[in-house]
Amino acid sequence: MHQRLNSSRIKKSTELARSTGRDLWLSDDLGAYGMGRLVLRISPGGARRFYYRPLRAAGRSKAIPLGLYSRTKQVGHLTLTQARKQASNLAVSLDTRSAVDTAETVRQTWPSPATSQISTQPRPTTMAPSNHSLIQLCRSYARHLKDNNKASARAVELAFERFIAPTELADQPARQISPTAFTDLLRGIISASSGYSASKVRSYVHSAYAYALSARLNPSAPKSQLDYGIESNPIAGIDALAKYKIARTRYLRDDEFRAIWRGLQSTKKFTIPGRGLRLCILLGGQRAEQVVSVKTSQVDLEAGTILLLDGKGNRPIPRQHLLPLPPQALEEVRWLLSYAQSVKSPYLLPSKMPNTAVSAGSISKEVLCIRHKMEADDPHQEHFQFSDFRRTIETKLASLGVSKDYRAQLQSHGLSGVQNKHYDRHDYMREKRDVLILWEKYLTALTDGLLPTAS
Structure with missing residues (x-):
């Protein structure tokens, strides 16, 4: 038995669509047998659109779009009452048309003596394109x-x-x-x-x-x-x-980065996205999209490595980006691995939903929260965002004397040339480990109010 649509049911279903990540279709009776149905499609992004689904006898089987839903009257949208009226009008219109069309359809499809023979004409080799939306x-x-x-x-x-x-x-x-x-x-x-x-x-x-x-x-x-x-x-x-799409040039000053890193040292009320942010920094400025995609099977505690998959660009197969785990990063990964196993998640950074990881956007939101706190303390605080961390870390590594080639190997960029793609098969694990250990020393000194000398 179909339920009538109401605002409460629509609201609850919208929340359900967002949490499950799937479209939901709600049906509403028009109040009379044989009149088709008014339906509402709710997408995971929150879009809610009315359709009228006629009876097959009316000559159409596909749903007819009516418009977007709004609880109150709004230009370009339909309230539930307005949608019901439109659907009812369509039902009457299609029902009247189908009575006339049925006889015409039978007349046109009934074989005449001239056409009743099997056609000798070749069949078309391609199908007409469909109306996929x-x-x-x-x-x-x-x-x-x-x-x-x-x-x-x-x-x-x-x-x-x-x-x-x-x-x-x-x-x-x-x-x-x-x-x-x-x-x-x-x-x-x-x-x-x-x-x-x-x-x-x-x-x-x-x-x-x-x-x-x-x-x-x-x-x-x-x-x-x-x-x-x-x-x-x-x-x-x-x-x-x-x-x-102007490229950003912002990078964080030492005092800004010190305040951020000190705030990330406390594990009190630490969130999984917060730990993901810590890991991105400890691993030398890795991309959040790649870090949140790491599965527990891509971590080798015995070897002290973590495997990221670099799928950016048009690569048919993601490039394997293997990184060593220096002491602080290893400690962070060990905790995350233990937590993931306790909640039976295949991901190193599990979300609250089963079998899914936190999003890269949730890590960006952690940075947003940090910035808001810093702006509350200092009204003149300059704007920064997660993408600025990667630029900041490479800039700091350059100031510490790390070569451009080693920085590229660590952050997995600029490696698509002929030399790297076809000839240079060195894994650079020793060099990446040395750079990450140097980076951890820098973070420790920065937290203590000291700055290491370039080497």
Whole structure:
């Protein structure tokens, strides 16, 4: 028996969709037998959209999008009462049309004497492209990133759910959306959020279309990617919004970094994201996306190593980034490993949800909390964010006399050249260990109010 929709049920289901990471569909009776149903789709990102699902007898089996849900009257949205009225009107309209169309359909499909013979004409070799929607394309691309262990998978998924799923374009056929429509979408994101967010969404959607296009000439691509019927990339001609992607140059002063590191020494009320932040720093400024993806099987306490998977860029297989664990990092990893085993999680940094790790965003939020505390103590405190830590650490290592090559090996960047890719097979473990031990000495001296000399 179907339940009637109400605001309380919708609110609870929205929270459930967010916690499970899956779409939820709620059904609402229209009050009369044979009139189809009003349904509400709730996405993990919080988007809530009404659809009318007609009876198959009405000549349509696919749900018809009506609009976004709002508890109160709002431009561009539908209240529950308004959605019910629209669905009821559609039900009457489709029912009237189907009575006329049924006779016409029978007449057209009944074989005439002239056409009753088996056709000798060749059958078409390709199927007509389906009307898979934009949000289906985007989610398929996000799953592709996740299946290939790409560090950006979660960020891409969240961007699609936040900026694409709630829009009118979400349910339109991906192959039919024009560049102008996408330009209007990005313009709205710039106005409502930020230019940087718009530039990221443009990049992600461009990649989703490029992925679908490449499937046509990729024998290993899943057949589902061929069904979109996409012939061109509508994002290709849209401005890349480069002015919003200016590289940051901020790095932390010694007194700032000292205050941050001292605050991270206390284990009182320590969160898993907080420990993840500590580990990123102790390992010489590693990327949060790669650290949170580490599974317990990638830690070898006996050998004193931790394996990160560097999947950035277009690598079909993530590059293995093996790091030694100096004393403080080893102690941190040993605690995390013990905790992960106690909660039966496969991840070194487990979240509260079973079989999932904390997100890279949760580590960034730890940095945000630290900054807010520092700003409360000093109104003139300069802005900083997690990405500035990696730049700060490389800058400090350079000041300590660590060569550019060793810094690149430690932070896994600038290693895609011919020499590193094909000829240099040295693992640099001894050199990375020496650098990390030097870095731990620097952190200890910094905490004690001392600064080591360059070496």
